[in-house]
Amino acid sequence: MKRITVAxxxxxxxxxxxxxxxxxxxxLKVGNxxxxxxxxxxxxxxxxxxxxxxVDLPGIYTLEPISEDEKIAINFLKNEKVDVILxxxxxxxxxxxxxxxAELIPFKKPTILVINLVDEAQKLxxxxxENKLSELLGVKVIKTVASKGIGVKEVLPTIIEAYxxxxxxxxxxxxxxKLSEDExxxxxxxxxxxxxxxxxxxxxxxxxLIDNFVLHPVLGILIFVAVIFLLFKIAFDFSSPxxxxxxxxxxxxxxPAVASIVNSLHxxxxxxxxxxxxxxxGVGFVLTFVPLIFVLYLLITFLEMSGYIPRVAFLFxxxxxxxxLHGKSVIPLILALGCNVPAIxxxxxxxSWREKLxxxxxxxxxxxxARLVVFSFFALMFFPExxxxxxxxxxxxxxxxxxxxxxILKRTALKGGISHFVIELPPYRFPSLKxxxxxxxxHVKDFIYRAGTLIFAASIFIWVLLNLPPGVSSPxxxxxxxxxxxxxxxxxxxxxxxxxxxxxxIPAFLAREIVLSSMGVIYSAEEHLQEKNExxxxxxKALEEQLELLATAVKDAFTSLFSLSLQxxxxxxxxxxxxxxxxxxxxxxxxxxxMIFILIYTSCLxxxxxxxxxxxxxxxxxxxxxxxxxxxxxxxITYHIFK
Amino acid sequence: xxxxxxxxxxxxxxxxxxxPFLSKIKSMGLRxxxxxxxxxxxxxxxxxKLDNTRIVLxxxxxxxxxxxxx
Numbered sequence: 001m002k003r004i005t006v007a008x009x010x011x012x013x014x015x016x017x018x019x020x021x022x023x024x025x026x027x028l029k030v031g032n033x034x035x036x037x038x039x040x041x042x043x044x045x046x047x048x049x050x051x052x053x054x055v056d057l058p059g060i061y062t063l064e065p066i067s068e069d070e071k072i073a074i075n076f077l078k079n080e081k082v083d084v085i086l087x088x089x090x091x092x093x094x095x096x097x098x099x100x101x102a103e104l105i106p107f108k109k110p111t112i113l114v115i116n117l118v119d120e121a122q123k124l125x126x127x128x129x130e131n132k133l134s135e136l137l138g139v140k141v142i143k144t145v146a147s148k149g150i151g152v153k154e155v156l157p158t159i160i161e162a163y164x165x166x167x168x169x170x171x172x173x174x175x176x177x178k179l180s181e182d183e184x185x186x187x188x189x190x191x192x193x194x195x196x197x198x199x200x201x202x203x204x205x206x207x208x209l210i211d212n213f214v215l216h217p218v219l220g221i222l223i224f225v226a227v228i229f230l231l232f233k234i235a236f237d238f239s240s241p242x243x244x245x246x247x248x249x250x251x252x253x254x255x256p257a258v259a260s261i262v263n264s265l266h267x268x269x270x271x272x273x274x275x276x277x278x279x280x281x282g283v284g285f286v287l288t289f290v291p292l293i294f295v296l297y298l299l300i301t302f303l304e305m306s307g308y309i310p311r312v313a314f315l316f317x318x319x320x321x322x323x324x325l326h327g328k329s330v331i332p333l334i335l336a337l338g339c340n341v342p343a344i345x346x347x348x349x350x351x352s353w354r355e356k357l358x359x360x361x362x363x364x365x366x367x368x369x370a371r372l373v374v375f376s377f378f379a380l381m382f383f384p385e386x387x388x389x390x391x392x393x394x395x396x397x398x399x400x401x402x403x404x405x406x407x408i409l410k411r412t413a414l415k416g417g418i419s420h421f422v423i424e425l426p427p428y429r430f431p432s433l434k435x436x437x438x439x440x441x442x443h444v445k446d447f448i449y450r451a452g453t454l455i456f457a458a459s460i461f462i463w464v465l466l467n468l469p470p471g472v473s474s475p476x477x478x479x480x481x482x483x484x485x486x487x488x489x490x491x492x493x494x495x496x497x498x499x500x501x502x503x504x505x506i507p508a509f510l511a512r513e514i515v516l517s518s519m520g521v522i523y524s525a526e527e528h529l530q531e532k533n534e535x536x537x538x539x540x541k542a543l544e545e546q547l548e549l550l551a552t553a554v555k556d557a558f559t560s561l562f563s564l565s566l567q568x569x570x571x572x573x574x575x576x577x578x579x580x581x582x583x584x585x586x587x588x589x590x591x592x593x594x595m596i597f598i599l600i601y602t603s604c605l606x607x608x609x610x611x612x613x614x615x616x617x618x619x620x621x622x623x624x625x626x627x628x629x630x631x632x633x634x635x636x637i638t639y640h641i642f643k
Numbered sequence: 644x645x646x647x648x649x650x651x652x653x654x655x656x657x658x659x660x661x662x663p664f665l666s667k668i669k670s671m672g673l674r675x676x677x678x679x680x681x682x683x684x685x686x687x688x689x690x691x692k693l694d695n696t697r698i699v700l701x702x703x704x705x706x707x708x709x710x711x712x713x
Contacts, residue, residue, distance in 0.1 A: 215690065420700070421688055422698065422704065427695070
């Protein structure tokens with residue numbers, strides 16, 4: 001089998017990801033380019049005798065090295081073994097796309113051109129003669145609507161044909177290594193004039209129509225508030241029946257099932273204890289939140305691909321620049337709602353170091369699903385009358401502290417003006433659901449992987465510490481208990497004087513949701529000491545019951561979408577014994593202080609490491625220390641106010 | 644000439660073309676001889692539309708564009 005490398009090149013927003021997703025499906029991988037934090041997508045696809053390695057280069061307008069994105073693309077094309085260039089063009093903006101095509105000619109590589117978005121172009125009255133284009137450049141040209149899969153099937157065989165027949169683009173004359181601006185423009189403009197026909201009468205552009213509302217200075221902000229509300233409403237209500245189901249599946253099915261197997265094999269009881277306390281108590285606890293995270297990623301990816309997010313930058317620039325921030329900083333800040341790590345990566349779109357630093361200082365304060373998991377757990381338990389209010393207040397507090405941090409930095413270490421603002425607003429598009437699902441799944445897989453590795457390891461570590469020294473009778477006397485007790489003086493001013501809570505904060509530096517898994521492990525170990533009723537367990541019957549419950553969960557999830565209120569918080573949570581035990585360790589004031597501490601303190605290894613890569617570990621550590629102090633301070637003040 | 648929302652302009656030339664941001668808007672398709680419409684302004688930024696591209700650019704950058712109204 002021959003292996004060939006295909007570089008996917010095109011402008012931003014031409015649907016490269018959608019096309020690659022349509023070709024490669026689930027083999028699509030998202031990573032980073034070495035040394036920099038620009039996102040790198042690649043995929044391996046087998047076709048005939050070939051294994052085709054697709055590498056998606058960053059979306060760029062030109063190969064002139066203006067920013068990191070262009071440098072990566074140029075380096076890849078120059079230094080890597082590229083066998084075929086897959087150049088994706090925007091049918092609605094063909095002349096601009098051809099500027100980049102012109103710049104690819106000097107590389108003398110087999111090339112195929114894919115003209116995407118032909119449906120949108122048709123609506124705008126643009127007709128493209130692909131045969132003429134193919135004739136002029138001497139390469140194969142395919143028309144596609146990637147979001148609907150139209151034309152996609154032709155891509156793989158055409159790549160092989162271009163490779164085998166060495167179909168290299170040319171414009172009839174030798175072009176120099178470095179095209180001048182004018183040459184490039186002349187080539188693009190000349191081809192454009194020959195292949196594009198425009199109709200006089202066209203449909204009214206839907207994007208213009210929508211923009212009248214979305215970019216309206218008053219309506220636009222109301223729409224933004226509604227979008228964010230809906231984002232969380234759907235994320236919560238749709239996922240919550242599944243969250244409950246997984247929780248039940250672990251506790252009412254898996255644990256008894258394993259216990260009955262262990263019993264029947266006459267294996268030592270410590271195995272079922274390990275499973276119940278470390279595996280289900282720790283990892284399982286965190287895994288119950290997979291539906292919530294999946295739905296939240298789904299919605300944020302949907303927003304990202306729909307073209308809405310850059311419009312928020314336009315809308316809010318007026319307010320943000322008064323705070324010394326660039327309108328574009330709103331993009332990473334919104335992405336931070338999904339996960340702080342890609343948000344930090346997204347700051348590369350900010351042109352100045354000062355702005356980048358300001359936004360990176362703010363991002364860890366924007367709450368993410370990992371924190372939401374902790375908040376919803378505590379809010380439902382301690383504020384069952386108004387959990388939504390508490391969670392909203394925490395989110396707002398995070399945003400407030402983020403702006404406070406930015407203002408302080410702007411007045412002190414990071415004085416200076418705001419750089420220019422240039423951004424393209426892509427047309428509104430209904431993203432291909434397959435692509436949105438696939439990209440969200442890539443993120444969720446990462447979360448599950450983390451649960452299976454990092455969180456699992458942390459859970460085992462805590463469980464072992466809880467069971468050492470050997471024969472320890474009460475968890476309080478175990479190593480974990482001792483460590484927690486030494487930490488109590490630090491957290492006592494915040495009202496947390498319970499060793500279980502302080503111990504769980506240590507491994508939580510790996511990822512915030514570990515605070516819950518550790519509590520799960522610690523409290524289940526305690527619970528174990530209380531006598532439990534043994535019930536008989538019938539595998540088939542229990543399995544059937546779980547399937548019935550799953551069907552109900554699916555039904556509940558969909559019906560929740562037809563109500564405008566946040567339903568998740570309307571139902572009172574039943575009291576599990578684990579919850580009951582945790583409830584005894586906190587009161588309302590200390591629970592609030594604890595949540596605020598989790599909110600503000602950058603307790604996330606991923607965020608810290610990404611910050612370190614982007615701005616250096618010295619600054620990242622400084623921000624980390626700042627967040628700890630601030631978290632402690634705000635937590636302590638809150639505790640004393642509400643006590 | 645000042646850009647005004649709702650009006651159409653033709654770009655005559657870039658003044659002081661050394662600003663690095665200008666090469667970015669050039670590669671986005673805004674070049675000498677291009678016609679564009681100023682769709683709206685919001686605080687310090689304009690939203691312009693040329694062909695099928697919508698570009699947001701700030702007013703201090705727009706000062707480098709020498710334009711005529713059409």
